[in-house]
Amino acid sequence: MTGDTARMSRLPDGRDPSVQPAVRLRPATRTASVPSSAIRDLLRVAQRPGLILMSGGLPAPSSFPVDALRDAFAAVLDADGPAALQYSMTEGEPGLRSWVAAHEAARGTPTSADEVLITASSQQALDLVGKAFVEPGEPLLVESPTYLGAIQAFSVYGPEFRAIPTDPDGLDPEALTASTAQNARLMYLMPNFQNPTGRTLSAPRREALSRVLRRLDLWAVEDDPYGDLWYDEPPPPSLRTLAAERTIRICSFSKVLAPGLRLGYVVGPRPAIDLLARLKQATDLHTSTLAQRAVLHLLESGFLDQHLPRVRDIYARQCAAILGALEASMPSTVRWSRPAGGMFVWVELPERMDAGRLLVRALERNVAFVPGNAFYASSPRSNTLRLAFATVPPDKLRVGVATLADLVRSGPQD
């Protein structure tokens, strides 16, 4: 009987189906250029309790409008459930596209609904931009440092990154010369409360940059996930208000509502939107009908008018707490950015210090951050690091920063 059973559990060709021989995986060449997944590893760590996590770029969960969203999902399903659960158009729900167009117009650029593409997060928008415009081996202009997620999204498409220097006023337009931009089609930047530096591109530099973009015939990809998270006053008008004809603007509902919805959008000239939509169709057909309708329901009620001041207040207080902690405990050899909005502070250690090695020592004392290297497309500066302050209670921020200050004072130890 045992013999029979054994025979019966085998496949006709004699193999035991419970044993899976490993088969050689042959990934496409492009996969080799995707950098190792620092964000992903961080999201993993975020599942572990106990650490003072100044690493992940998570928004403050206390800012998520749980009750309003529960009501919005219910209202949309009650009003027309079958339509809210059916396939929808690739470009997005017409009502949401119109809302975005009106929102952009109110910010200073006349915009029609067909200049809007709804995406499943601004990360997807970056992937679509890479798919649409990045040619393997051709230069792609980025800030130095720049957003890690953008490096990852674009790397799949094989660009040669060219990093443009930045300073506390953001990207330096004068560094964007004809020779630097040679053969480039695109400049990617995050002008408001940049991830990772927290810096904002000044108004005069936005003007200057728009002129340089025209002179060099470059398109701008203006990534603006944090623009609404200002503390005292709004950031200068967007690059799109100055050069709409060559700007692809990417926004997100992740920070003003919640990231778990996976909802963002792109605004730009119609031919660019049409191309991106054609690629989005091949990528995922369209973004969740239900999520789009629920968020539209919320937006149409004027919810943001009451909600955003509350969100800004949360981030402003968190930022004040970490800046206070840095001021109180860091030695004078350490410098850091003073963000006017958003959720990140950029720290420069003394030149000789390596933030990667600092992280190893910090983790032993239950403190996490992201070494700056990950944010450089080229020529990383190893003495930099990013602190994310949105989700850590102020007393923990003080402990975390004081721990880092201790470690900096005790100097490099290899």
Added chain:
Amino acid sequence: MTGDTARMSRLPDGRDPSVQPAVRLRPATRTASVPSSAIRDLLRVAQRPGLILMSGGLPAPSSFPVDALRDAFAAVLDADGPAALQYSMTEGEPGLRSWVAAHEAARGTPTSADEVLITASSQQALDLVGKAFVEPGEPLLVESPTYLGAIQAFSVYGPEFRAIPTDPDGLDPEALTASTAQNARLMYLMPNFQNPTGRTLSAPRREALSRVLRRLDLWAVEDDPYGDLWYDEPPPPSLRTLAAERTIRICSFSKVLAPGLRLGYVVGPRPAIDLLARLKQATDLHTSTLAQRAVLHLLESGFLDQHLPRVRDIYARQCAAILGALEASMPSTVRWSRPAGGMFVWVELPERMDAGRLLVRALERNVAFVPGNAFYASSPRSNTLRLAFATVPPDKLRVGVATLADLVRSGPQD
């Protein structure tokens, strides 16, 4: 004053900001290979009333569990709203991955949660597979005809499609020879109630195919969005049950729950899942936390046990209605498939007839379908067409099919 106003409305460099000069768009070369967007255009048409739409691949909205989903979203937001709205892991919510693993195990293949990747629809899974495995200029094996959305997703990555013949029993494994498969890494197929033909790969052919895949060292991409929509009996065991070590299996909640959720998954060997997850991170970070948790809430209640029989009954009755209509009105020169599940019937017109020209005449009489050409990666057969029957009431199906029969009888008219 008019002059002042005019001057003031101009930018410093003298341009009128309301006039957007068109700027040359320079798309990446890969965008040229994405075929024109037939599905997208169909989704557009679907917004126009009046037509008898046997064109779009929309599932039956009467099958969508509106009330159960409303309750599930509310329950998940009530239980832990901030977590349901926060960023999550790229691979998917742990609970949902475990549910999928148990579901696959119950279908005959031992599966662990880390062999599962949750995606924003099975279309996204196709995009990720293309990103991960399709090398520009290398052969990619597909059925003839095959799913249009797969052609679109893969085309971005530049394969040379090689079409393998099919017949009423599905793909012919004997046609998959060493010379046909030379230099290929992947075979893409939809074995159950295929889109567009409605055909199912027979059990003996699945066995034969699994042996051929091993002999030729090919991976299979088993796309199975419709497998649960059987009428009288389940389809044969999946290809994954026969060749798990080299099968990447793609499934979707779009037909068993609702497409507007944008939720699907991939099951496969751990190295393949890890690679796809690394690319998914670069593509959209992760799939909606909220949608995953709401669907998991529903699944854990055993909801599918009561829901699926109802869904199957809807599709079985719709299919019986269109098959009856074809039997009643089509001339004997026309042949069609007899699906055992799913939502499509494949029609072969007399050799001399062109389905594209038939569509033009059909639209004049308010009837829409998809000409078969769109579903061929190469060597299209112009006398074929696809009828989608899920969303059209039976009396309209009879009218639509009778109209097509009239047009076929009246012969080609150019």
